Amino acid sequence: MEYSKLREQMVSQQIERRGIKDRDVLQAMRTVPRHLFVADELLSEAYCDFPLPIGLRQTISQPYIVALMTEYLQLKPHHKVLEIGTGCGYQTAVLAEIVDEIYTIEIVPELAVLAKKNLQKLNYHNIHCKQGDGLTDWQDQAPFDRIIVTAAPYMLPQALIEQLKVGGSMIIPVGSYPQILYRIVRKSENKIEQQILSHVIFVPMTGKVENNY
Secondary structure (H helix, E strand, C coil), X not given: CCXXXXXXXXXXXXXXXXXXXXXXXXXXXXXXXXXXXXXXXXXXXXXXXXXXXXXXXXXXXXXXXXXXXXXXXXCCCXXXXXXXXXXXXXXXXHHHCCCCEEEEEECCHHHHHHHHHHHHHXXXXXXXXXXCCCXXXXXHHCCEEEEEECCECXXXXXXXXXXXXXXXXXEEEECCCCEEEEEEEEEEXXXXXXXXXXXXXXXXXXXXXXXXX
């Protein structure tokens, strides 16, 4: 079956049917060719409703979770977004379909290279890629309207809250196994609001964040 038809089935059966309503998110999920972000031997499963391995003990997230986290971000085109955990670049591409400027970072060097290649194939010009530590290595571009984290710290990192604009929000899984997916809104310089969204399973966030525990 043509990949475009598989994408449409993915959106209608796995995403819309489960309550995702944001039109921009649905259009992005219909547009981004997920099969270009998976290994050749997994192409037949590219549009299935589960995560897939991308090597180095990392995964490309389940399509529904990508759509869910993106919808919770409540994105507008003018938003400046920080993504921590580029992985193979799929979530990044979905974001790039909606907003004008994305800063993404991946701590695993091999995956940072893979993601950059994948995204270049699709000719995105609104994505800034970096290999490094997600906790601090895009601080020079802060503050951000939105932050999305696709690996789980054990505790909520204050360093990321400080990179949010006042009024900005962050979607982040926190905890060990399984984790709780939170929406964090920075209400003022010193006050945040936390909303529990779901239970999820992500790989642990590594790097400088581990020194905070």
